[in-house]
Amino acid sequence: MILSNRSKAVLSFFLVLVIILTLILAAEGIVRVRQYIKYGTFYGVTDLYFDKNSGIHTPLPGMRTASISINSLGFRGPEIEIPKPDDRLRIGFIGASTTYCAEVSNNDMVWTDLVSRGLESSISGLSVDYINAGVPGYTTDTSLINLEKRVVPLQPDIVIIYHATNDLSGETRALAETAGIERTNLAAEESWLGQYSLLWHLVQKNLALMMLQAPSEAELLKMDPQSIGDEFRQNLEKLVDVAYSNGSNLVALMTFSIHLRDGMTIDQQKDAMISARYYMPYLSADDLLGSFKQYNQIIREVAEKTGALLIEREHDIPGDPIHFNDSVHFTDKGSLLQADRVVSALVNSNEFQKIASAKKNEL
Structure with missing residues (x-):
């Protein structure tokens, strides 16, 4: 034919x-x-399992990938012994994706795990385990539920809280929407195809980031960074109160470390704001930096008010692509320095030394 x-x-x-x-x-x-x-998911890192008992989304219990391990209770990290041995010092880490650490190379490089091993190395005879209660997307609101429903029953002796970026994103987005700024959440602007195709989702996200490197004046929120953070302050105080009132002997608040720093060139700012531009496209570099400074100041004030241990030295983690995967998430090297500032603060705390000595005496 x-x-x-x-x-x-x-x-x-x-x-x-x-x-x-x-x-x-x-x-x-x-x-x-x-x-x-x-x-460990065919779609996105924030695809989570809905836990009916707590009413919040958590990592899928028992999930295993080449770089991520979720235990049977739905926390990233090794299994947690129940009941807790009397001679075991248990730390509960409260936070979001910057505590969950999907960006590091493997489970051993998550800073919560590094803290646990670092404390055992620093104090002979001390047995330490931990609860990594960091979950991508969590704010202090969600972490309050997580602490009460999932962490407290595991009897952490110490609770360490590391929060800022998701609360800041939510608060400033509401201000931007009130101001009539159109582009306030690029994730919410996902096309129909992007909801079903991971390939198109990634293409769309990267194109959006390329277009947002230099927003116009009309797209920027006019704000005073020192006027924000009231709800964040209240929730931090509640987290500290819940931890102390439910048996924890020490609560620590960590100042938040970010890639963006004072004195950066325009090109350095672009690298430092790569993910912040996606979630907070309406903030200039100066306002983004000022907003995180305000949140860190609130963390310091809440620590002073509540008697929580303050863990500072956030600038010991250099603001560069070697230590940050994006605007706020650590690389392996950043995670190592994050763990170092926690271990150093704890080891130099008289209260922690008392708790550690008591645990060692029970051996």
Whole structure:
């Protein structure tokens, strides 16, 4: 059978279309497999399991990937012994994705794990385990529920709280929406296709980030960073109160470390604000930096008011791509320095030394 030129053209068109679709599906498969290997989900790192008992989303219990391990209770890290041994010092880490640490290379490089091992190395005979209650997307509101429903029953002797960026994003986004700024949450602007195709989601997200490196004046929120943070302050005080009132012997508040720093060039600011531009596109570099400074000041004031241990030295983690994967998430090297400032603060705390000595005496 001899095909006409028209038939050949139609056949060629459909053949090319099939090839293009096959390549797209192959690319989709590749990015999903890569996502699964790294995060344990075929879609996104923030795809979480809804825990009916607590009423919040948590990591999927028992999930395992090449770089992430979730224990049977739904916390990142090793299994937690129940009941807690009398001679065991247990630390509960409260936070969000910057505590969960999906960006580090493996479970051993999560700063919560490094803190546990660092304390055992620093104090001979001390047995330490931990609860990594950090969950991507959590704010202090969600962490209050997490602390009460999931962490307190595990009897942490020490609770360490590391929060800021998600609360700041939510608070400033509300201000931007009130001010009539159109682009306040790029994640919410996802196209229909982006909700189902990881490949298109990544393409769309990266294109949005490229377009947002230099927002116009009309797209920026006019604000006074020193006027924000009231709800954040209240929730931090509640977290400290809940921890102390439920048996923890020591609560620590950590100042928040970010990639962006004073004195950066425009190009350095672009690198430092890469993810902040996605979630807070309406903030200038100066206002973003000022807002985090305000939140850190609130952390200091809450620590003083409540008697919580204050862990500072946030600038000991250099603001560069070697230590930060994006605007706030650590690389392995950043995680090491984050753990170092926690271990140093605890070891130099008289209250911690008393708790550690009591645990050692029970051996």
